[in-house]
Amino acid sequence: MAGDDDVPGKAVSRLNQLSSHLSPIHATNHRKISSADPIQHGKRARKQNGNTLPLDHSDVLAELSKLQTIAKTPDPSNRGVIAQQKAGKLWVRQRIELLLDGSPFHELGSVSGTATFIQTGPRTEQVESFVVSNNIQGLGNVTVKNGTEAGVKRKILITADDFSIRAGHLDGAVPEKTLLAEKMALTMRIPVVKLVDGSSGGGSVTLIRKDGYSYIPLVRAFHYVVPQLNQGIPNLGAVLGPAVGLGAARVTACHFSVMAADVGSLFNAGPKVVEGATFEEGLDVKDLGGPAMHCTNGTIDNLAIDEKDCIEQIKTVLGFLPNHGRCPPPSTESEDSTEREDLRLRSLIPRRQSRMYNARTIIESVVDMASWFEIGALWGTTVISGLARLGGKPVGIMSLNCEVNGGAIDAAGSQKLTRMLKFCDVFNLPIVEFLDIPGYAIGTFAERSATMRWGIELAKTYYTTTTPIFAVITRRVYGVAGGVMVDCRDPMPRVAWPSGNWGSLPLDGGIEVGHRHELREAEKKEADGAERRYKELEDEYLRLMNPVRTAVKFGVEEIIDPKDTRKVVCQWVEHVYSTLMEIRLADRAAGRIQPSFT
Numbered sequence: 116m117a118g119d120d121d122v123p124g125k126a127v128s129r130l131n132q133l134s135s136h137l138s139p140i141h142a143t144n145h146r147k148i149s150s151a152d153p154i155q156h157g158k159r160a161r162k163q164n165g166n167t168l169p170l171d172h173s174d175v176l177a178e179l180s181k182l183q184t185i186a187k188t189p190d191p192s193n194r195g196v197i198a199q200q201k202a203g204k205l206w207v208r209q210r211i212e213l214l215l216d217g218s219p220f221h222e223l224g225s226v227s228g229t230a231t232f233i234q235t236g237p238r239t240e241q242v243e244s245f246v247v248s249n250n251i252q253g254l255g256n257v258t259v260k261n262g263t264e265a266g267v268k269r270k271i272l273i274t275a276d277d278f279s280i281r282a283g284h285l286d287g288a289v290p291e292k293t294l295l296a297e298k299m300a301l302t303m304r305i306p307v308v309k310l311v312d313g314s315s316g317g318g319s320v321t322l323i324r325k326d327g328y329s330y331i332p333l334v335r336a337f338h339y340v341v342p343q344l345n346q347g348i349p350n351l352g353a354v355l356g357p358a359v360g361l362g363a364a365r366v367t368a369c370h371f372s373v374m375a376a377d378v379g380s381l382f383n384a385g386p387k388v389v390e391g392a393t394f395e396e397g398l399d400v401k402d403l404g405g406p407a408m409h410c411t412n413g414t415i416d417n418l419a420i421d422e423k424d425c426i427e428q429i430k431t432v433l434g435f436l437p438n439h440g441r442c443p444p445p446s447t448e449s450e451d452s453t454e455r456e457d458l459r460l461r462s463l464i465p466r467r468q469s470r471m472y473n474a475r476t477i478i479e480s481v482v483d484m485a486s487w488f489e490i491g492a493l494w495g496t497t498v499i500s501g502l503a504r505l506g507g508k509p510v511g512i513m514s515l516n517c518e519v520n521g522g523a524i525d526a527a528g529s530q531k532l533t534r535m536l537k538f539c540d541v542f543n544l545p546i547v548e549f550l551d552i553p554g555y556a557i558g559t560f561a562e563r564s565a566t567m568r569w570g571i572e573l574a575k576t577y578y579t580t581t582t583p584i585f586a587v588i589t590r591r592v593y594g595v596a597g598g599v600m601v602d603c604r605d606p607m608p609r610v611a612w613p614s615g616n617w618g619s620l621p622l623d624g625g626i627e628v629g630h631r632h633e634l635r636e637a638e639k640k641e642a643d644g645a646e647r648r649y650k651e652l653e654d655e656y657l658r659l660m661n662p663v664r665t666a667v668k669f670g671v672e673e674i675i676d677p678k679d680t681r682k683v684v685c686q687w688v689e690h691v692y693s694t695l696m697e698i699r700l701a702d703r704a705a706g707r708i709q710p711s712f713t
Contacts, residue, residue: 182226186247195279204356204378205422207251207277210310214426215255222253227288249280250289252296259434261447272300275310278356297339304439306349308429311366312356340368344712347440347541351432353425354379357400370538371432373417373425380404413494413530431488435502435509436542441703443696444544449507451483453685460677464590464614471517474499477549478512481681495531497524505688511539514549524596525556529569533576540580540710543699545691547585547684553621554594577603581708583695585687592617608687611671615662626652
């Protein structure tokens with residue numbers, strides 16, 4: 116019969132076809148493939164070594180694997196990679212691996228980038244060149260630092276710049292990837308970690324030449340970033356190189372930001388652009404926007420030693436925060452007894468009002484051991500803010516710093532506390548504040564820097580936020596600033612130490628104002644009359660300002676032994692978490708309270 120001689124060949128062909136159906140994908144997915152291997156399509160490309168192409172699309176998977184290998188392998192001859200190494204910076208994927216402690220990273224858009232194709236047949240083509248996108252997005256599990264609990268895993272969304280490719284400028288689907296990541300964080304309600312090194316997809320003048328036209332700049336991602344911030348979806352950013360333009364904006368917008376001292380900098384535009392605009396010549400990136408600039412003016416919250424320290428700080432902060440604002444902050448077991456006493460606190464506050472002390476000693480004594488994490492230590496130094504745990508439960512901590520400007524709160528201090536109040540409000544963190552405040556800062560510099568304007572912004576934030584606050588009056592409470600801090604809740608949970616001292620004005624200056632005429636008359640009568648009369652008045656006022664008198668009149672609810680402070684505040688925090696937190700979360704879900712970070 117015609118064609119019978121061809122039967123064995125057809126059988127072999129059919130067997131090969133069936134074999135391709137049955138063979139596992141990994142058998143071809145992990146083979147080493149040359150960059151010259153073509154992507155083939157169509158009937159005319161259906162035969163390979165006499166056999167049909169696998170119907171499981173393993174040829175396409177192999178091509179994807181090849182591109183993924185290119186993306187995940189730094190090119191040692193690339194000038195961007197060489198510059199990255201010379202600067203002592205980690206490559207972007209090394210940073211992700213460090214953040215995730217080597218655990219799996221599930222990338223989004225793993226082969227997105229810029230590719231050129233050449234046609235090899237009527238329906239076939241192959242990738243001629245490929246440059247991976249310079250912004251990596253994906254999901255992973257990070258091991259957070261969560262008190263005494265080790266190995267607590269949290270799912271996060273990561274966005275990381277690859278400065279070795281066009282310094283992170285707009286390239287290879289970056290806007291679409293960034294937009295998707297911000298949308299995912301909002302819908303999945305998981306924390307976002309932003310590792311910024313470059314412009315994070317910001318524009319470059321070379322795009323005008325490439326595209327043939329100029330465009331109106333858009334920042335579409337902020338439509339989704341702002342709701343994240345206000346809904347308490349943690350946004351944590353690290354400056355791991357020069358953060359420029361959009362990159363600078365993205366990290367500055369975060370709830371918490373940190374800069375690597377050895378490689379980090381941040382600016383609106385680089386030295387060359389600045390030189391052309393402001394005629395400031397000879398600037399380098401450190402002069403323009405290094406840690407000495409932005410870790411001391413509040414643009415960036417914290418300074419880190421290096422990239423590794425940046426990532427460790429992010430893990431620490433994340434350990435205090437919930438995934439989003441409709442759930443409570445994560446509690447943990449504490450090995451530090453809530454009944455612990457510290458007799459040193461009795462003698463910490465000097466009897467003489469003019470003498471100072473270290474307020475951080477109080478904080479570190481009261482909170483769970485080794486749980487104190489300060490935020491913004493290098494700016495707004497008239498105040499102290501940070502995170503800690505009390506009985507294993509996360510809290511915000513705020514304190515005045517009498518070692519700087521006598522503790523009088525200046526414009527920067529008001530801005531710092533305003534930010535901390537909003538931070539705690541969106542994350543449902545109760546606040547414990549330690550008060551020794553003589554009032555707002557005074558003098559020409561204070562007036563020039565708009566101390567009252569920023570002080571009232573702080574006051575408005577105290578009264579518009581709703582997170583519970585407990586006040587411990589350690590010494591002075593004076594003026595508008597003091598009044599706001601001790602009376603911003605109704606009723607206001609508060610206690611005082613026996614060193615408490617309060618009033619409308621401090622005695623220094625207050626006596627001169629209130630008894631001006633009397634002191635002048637005393638001076639007319641005898642040479643040292645004013646001085647002697649002043650001393651008499653001072654002694655009388657100090658006697659009348661005995662805190663026991665205030666307690667008798669119920670002007671202060673309770674004066675406690677300083678050694679018992681930890682026990683008192685731990686009892687309050689326990690009540691907040693066991694009772695008030697559930698009510699607060701229900702109110703947020705119903706829209707009765709709507710915290711705002713922006």
